[in-house]
Amino acid sequence: MYGNAFVDPDEWKKLKKGDKTPEDPVKLEAFQAKIDRGEKIEPSDWMPKEYRRQLIRMIEQHANSELIGALPEGTWITRAPGFKRKMAIIAKVQDEIGHAQLLYNAAESLGKSRVAMLNDLMSGKAKYSNVFNYPALTWADVAVIGFLVDGAAIVNQLINSKGSYGPYCRALKRICAEEAFHLKQGHDAFVALATGTPKQQSMLQEALNRWWRPLIHFFGPSDKQSVHGETLQRWKVKMASNDDMRNKFFDQYVPKITEVGLTIPDPELRKDEATGEWFYGDPDWDEFFRVIKGDGPCNKERLAVRHWVNENHQWVSDALLRPDRVRMVPLA
Amino acid sequence: MKSLDPRVNRMGAEKVDSAAADENNYWESFEVFHQKKTGTAYVHVGSLQASDHEMAMLLAKEQYGRRQTTTGLWVVKTTNVFVMEPDEIEMFSTTSSKTHREAVEYKVRDKISAFKEKNK
Numbered sequence: 001m002y003g004n005a006f007v008d009p010d011e012w013k014k015l016k017k018g019d020k021t022p023e024d025p026v027k028l029e030a031f032q033a034k035i036d037r038g039e040k041i042e043p044s045d046w047m048p049k050e051y052r053r054q055l056i057r058m059i060e061q062h063a064n065s066e067l068i069g070a071l072p073e074g075t076w077i078t079r080a081p082g083f084k085r086k087m088a089i090i091a092k093v094q095d096e097i098g099h100a101q102l103l104y105n106a107a108e109s110l111g112k113s114r115v116a117m118l119n120d121l122m123s124g125k126a127k128y129s130n131v132f133n134y135p136a137l138t139w140a141d142v143a144v145i146g147f148l149v150d151g152a153a154i155v156n157q158l159i160n161s162k163g164s165y166g167p168y169c170r171a172l173k174r175i176c177a178e179e180a181f182h183l184k185q186g187h188d189a190f191v192a193l194a195t196g197t198p199k200q201q202s203m204l205q206e207a208l209n210r211w212w213r214p215l216i217h218f219f220g221p222s223d224k225q226s227v228h229g230e231t232l233q234r235w236k237v238k239m240a241s242n243d244d245m246r247n248k249f250f251d252q253y254v255p256k257i258t259e260v261g262l263t264i265p266d267p268e269l270r271k272d273e274a275t276g277e278w279f280y281g282d283p284d285w286d287e288f289f290r291v292i293k294g295d296g297p298c299n300k301e302r303l304a305v306r307h308w309v310n311e312n313h314q315w316v317s318d319a320l321l322r323p324d325r326v327r328m329v330p331l332a
Numbered sequence: 333m334k335s336l337d338p339r340v341n342r343m344g345a346e347k348v349d350s351a352a353a354d355e356n357n358y359w360e361s362f363e364v365f366h367q368k369k370t371g372t373a374y375v376h377v378g379s380l381q382a383s384d385h386e387m388a389m390l391l392a393k394e395q396y397g398r399r400q401t402t403t404g405l406w407v408v409k410t411t412n413v414f415v416m417e418p419d420e421i422e423m424f425s426t427t428s429s430k431t432h433r434e435a436v437e438y439k440v441r442d443k444i445s446a447f448k449e450k451n452k
Binding site: 042044045046071074075078094095098101102105108109113114115116118119122123135136137170171178300301304305307308310311312314317318320321322327328329330331332 | 335336337338339340343344345346348349350352353354355357358359360361363376378379380381383384387394395398399410411413415417418
């Protein structure tokens with residue numbers, strides 16, 4: 001016996017081809033009213049095609065980032081200094097893969113299959129966070145990632161967890177709870193080096209110098225003027241502008257970096273106390289776009305690992321496939 | 333391509349350029365219900381994909397039991413869940429105004445007091 005929760009499997013294909021038929025204005029109004037009342041949109045609810053498309057793109061990119069993001073830190077599992085740090089980083093890497101699973105699932109509830117998402121990741125069509133295209137050269141880089149990249153991700157995720165799509169919000173709520181440990185263990189490793197020997201301190205400063213620019217890039221270029229962004233903010237898909245999130249990050253983390261004696265490698269960084277707005281030196285946005293297009297220090301390696309996994313593990317999933325399976329999107 | 337990760341170098345990943353996986357190949361979707369403490373209700377916590385119930389349970393333990401206390405897990409095939417249509421929600425819109433189903437609707441104290449007063 002089968003339930004009735006099928007979503008038309010052709011719906012995603014239509015979306016992919018770019019269905020340009022206009023939305024029903026009555027449904028659109030009811031949809032907006034629901035969001036304005038603070039209610040969540042669930043997979044079986046009516047939603048505009050653009051809402052679905054943008055959410056798939058956003059959640060898929062987030063899932064890809066969790067999956068790829070496990071690689072730079074995974075590199076250091078075998079060389080983590082001491083048993084406790086090794087246990088922490090193993091648990092963290094496992095969490096990141098778990099987050100990818102949760103997020104792929106949330107994206108799947110919108111109609112795109114996981115296989116299609118992983119294919120688009122391998123072909124380079126779908127993106128992941130640029131920050132993971134940089135290498136973790138030393139253990140100090142791992143400390144900077146654990147503290148500041150995770151810190152930046154939490155700023156972003158906490159804001160997005162107040163969005164309008166139910167399954168994404170629920171996944172983010174759980175992810176944020178788990179990230180609290182990631183952040184604390186990162187801060188612990190960061191402070192251990194910052195308050196350690198002169199050699200440890202200079203290692204950490206060098207790592208911070210390497211990661212500062214990717215961290216500024218993390219929130220994306222300024223998007224205050226974006227007209228497209230307005231609709232997405234009204235639909236509560238995008239909950240804050242890139243600049244606002246970056247500003248929040250500066251507010252929370254600049255004092256935590258400087259209090260342990262480190263120097264932020266941007267002489268132009270300052271806060272306007274009157275407006276609360278931070279100003280920073282030109283972070284070379286050309287580099288950001290170059291890396292997004294595939295020309296970063298680790299893009300090739302990250303995708304090569306995905307290809308290797310796909311090639312060498314395919315037989316397992318093939319062996320487990322059932323001919324009588326039914327394609328379903330998750331319920332929630 | 334020389335990686336910082338010796339495992340990546342050993343696997344010879346750069347030689348592999350795998351073909352896209354068949355998008356018609358997929359596992360089934362399962363819904364997961366989790367019990368935090370004995371005696372409490374099972375709560376839907378999310379879904380996952382697996383080839384059968386055994387694999388679904390294995391993944392559920394990993395995904396939903398890894399970070400919280402767990403006294404029980406259920407996995408149910410998504411296809412076996414029968415779902416209310418969204419437009420049926422309206423049927424329940426007046427539920428909270430049906431005060432004749434509420435205990436607070438029935439107030440007897442005033443009458444009893446009046447009765448006692450009269451018969452003193």
